[in-house]
Structure formats: C-alpha cells, structure tokens
Amino acid sequence: MRGQDWQAFFKNYVVIEVEGNNLEEFLDVALHQGVIFWDIIQGPGPKFRAKIPVACFAQLRPVARKTRCRVRLMDKRGIIFWWQRVKTRQSFLAGAVLFLLGLLFLSNFVWAVDVLPRGELKKVDPNLLKVVAAEAGLRVGTWKGSLDARALEHEILMRVPELAWVGVNFQGTRACIEVTEKLFPLAEEGGSEPAHIVAAKDGIISEILVLAGQARVGVGDTVRQGDILISGLILPPRENPSGQEGQPGPPALPRLVRARGIVRAKVWYEAEGQSPREEVKEAFTGEHSTTVILRTPDREYILKGSPEPPYLSFRQENRIIKLPTWRNFTFPVELIIVTYFETSVDRRWLSREEAVTRAKEQALLSLRQSLSDRARVLGDRIIGITEEPGLVRVKVLLEVEEDIGQTVNLREPPRQAGS
C-alpha cells in the first residue's frame, strides 16, 4: 500500500535477505507463523530481499533452519533504530539540543528597535526616540524578561514631553515603539512678540473689538489689504491740547504689545458660474444584467452573461474578487463581476431663468466652499449674465461679513503708527 511509505518510518522494520533453494517453502512456513512481509524483491539468483517487522525477526530463525535457508539482516530502519544511532553520536545530539536551546535563549533578547510613528512626526526625531528608549533600558541586546513595556512607555512619555502617547510592544525579537505627537495649538497665538493686526482683505469694517493694542480704524472705515487695524504700538495719550495744567510730568513712552482682537468687515467676493441650457437627466429603469469574467494574466474568459453591455445607456458596477495575497505572492487569477444597470436619459430645455438660477447656484457653491466657518453671508447679487448658444454664464457678487484680522509680527519698529 502506498501509505506505508511514510508510515514505515514509525513502523520499525528490518530488511532481510533470504538465500536458499526452497524460498517458497520458507515463505509458506513463515506465513504460517504469522510473519508479515512487504516489498519482496527477487534478487539475482536464489534469494530475495524483504522487509519485516522487528518483532517477527526472531521467529524467522527456526523457520530458516527448518527450510535450510539463510537469513541475513541487511538493515534496520525505523524510529527506534534511528534513535539508537543518534544515541551513539552523543556530540551530534548535544549539538542539536544546544542549537535549540541557543535559539530559545537568543529569541529572548531584543534584536531590533523600531519607531513606528502614528501620523507625521513634526517635533520629535525618531532617532532621538531611539536614544531615549535606550536610556530607558530598551536597547538592542537587552533581555526581554527584564523589560516592562508599561514602564518603558511611561518612561519615554516622561522624557519626551512632545509625545501624547507611547506604546511599546514586542514582535518576536523586534521591539516596536509606537508614538503619537501632541498637537499644539497654532503657533501665532502662542507667540509673545509684539505684533499688529492687519487687514488680510479689502473691506468695510463692521465691528471691531480690541483686546490688546490700539485700534487704528473705526466701524464704517474702508480698509485695504495690509492696512493696520489694531496696532501693537500703544502711543501715549496726547498732551492736553489746552495745556492748562502746565504740568508736563514724565514723558510717557510708546509701548509695544502683541495686538489681539477681532475685526469683522464686509467683504465682497466674485464668482462665475455656468449652466447649459439643455438638462440631461439619467434615471435607472430597474433593468440590470450581470456578466462574470474570469481574468488570467493571458486573457479573459466570460463565464456568464454577455460580453458587451446589453443596454444603450447604462451605468456599470465592477466587483473584483481576488484570493487573499500571501506575502509577495498575488494569485494571478481573479473574478470580475460586472453589473450593468440600464438607465434612461431624459433631455429637457431649460428656460433662461432656470438656467440663470442654476448657474448662480453653481457659482455660490464654489464660493461657499472657500469661505471660512465664521463668515456670515449677508447677500448675493448677479452682476452680469452672458449668453452663449446652449450655455449661460453668470457673474455673482457675494457679500460676506468675516474676520479679516491677521496677526503680523513687528520685525522692525514701525516707522509711523496710524496715519
């Protein structure tokens, strides 16, 4: 039987060679004794070679004597004989055991330390993290048993204040340090240098609230981009114009502060939108058909359905089924299920008003996406309509109230404050 080929290893059998003139009689008598033979090979001349179980070997001696055959033991195979051979080679055995022990021993050390940032690291250098980890005790060549992942996490977190979270885990002999950085609030609010608030856009001031600094504009003023709205240079109060006190006092000096405040202004934006006069509407009719394609690197086989879409107008949905990849190996065959959904196309001419409304909506939509969250829309106005054959273009003006203040550091003392 085929199965014996691998089972034979566990079976412990011996290979014998029987030589004599009445081999058939030998076989006959041996079979009566209950001996099992397998793989009997007729040798050249009056002899054969066979395999028998170890336990049967002793039974063969009387049989051989009786039938006047000679039995020779050729080979002993099987796990106990193998084990006996191994036992005689003590140093080999010791080497094997030593190797396994060494593997076990060495796998208890950290052989690689990797930093895996979660998200982009802006402030912390991964190499610095490795140094910090090494100081905390996590370095290449450390015994894993002496490391406590939780304590390491805590230690690294303490030493690197820019980190929000640290996770240390071991994957075999590799230590992974996962880190997440703290997100700091925007830098311009954290600064302490003297600064102005200047206009980022042209507009008309509608509201001004000064928290620090000196207002240079008032409600209703028109400002241009770059104008100082709240100055970081606080000028001393003017001398009394009348000067009736006559007491000059110590001359007050201008002070420099970081201007803070909110300046809201009306700002106008212009945008253009267009709309075709013909409206194309697509609707699903509910009809659909499926095509199953088997793709191999060489060609595609259609297993089911039609190779071409069966509808005049349709939407197509592809679903690709692949076997999971294993390491670098990607299974080269994939199944593609294409579903065609029939659609009906409806064409309609829009009136001029409808087209203009659509074009305006389109223009406003693109504008609104670029507005900041705190902007308040006050109104919109169409300022121009151009018509082309089959197309309407509309120019829209959007009036918005928003914060136009922009903090700008004073690098050099301002030449003159105000105007």
Place this chain on the structure above:
Amino acid sequence: MPVRQGKGRKSAEFVKAKDHMASFLDLPQEAVCDWPRLTLIGNSRLLLENHRGVVTYESGLLRVNATLGQLEITGKDLKLKVLRPDAMAVEGSIKSIKFLERY
C-alpha cells in the same frame, strides 16, 4: 447435512450446500466457502485475499495456492508488495490470471 469425510476434507456436496446456503442467506461467498477474493486494479495491482501460500515467485510468474486450486499470475516485474498470512498485494504489469486445475 452431509458429513465430513476423513480428516478435515470437505466433500463436494458439502461445498455445494455451503454455496447454496451462502446465496440463500445473501452472505459473501468468499467468507462462507473460503474462496479467494481477488481485487484487480487496472493491470498493475492485485489484491488477493484468502490465499494458502506462495508456490512459485519469479518476476514474470507467481503461483499461489488457494481453496479452488492454484492461481497463476503472469506478467512483468511482478513484485509482492505485501505478504500477510491471509492476504497479499501484487504490483507490476499483470498479463493474465488463471486458475490451474486441481491436481
């Protein structure tokens, strides 16, 4: 019921009666009558159960004792894959299987 004649030899009637009984009771005949059971797989493998010993074994010829008489198997590169007291498996390219007359 026929009586056994002599020392363990079965008479022809006894065998016949057993044969009848086996077919009447729907029992496998090879079990009741001790007949050899041959299972041939293609021409390359022969399973022979209920044999009574090997008479001749050469690479081209194999003679086996069985209840019904000798079985002669001819072929090329015949090999006794397994030989047990009650069964054997022969491998090789088998040309013919023949029942030799009882002598």
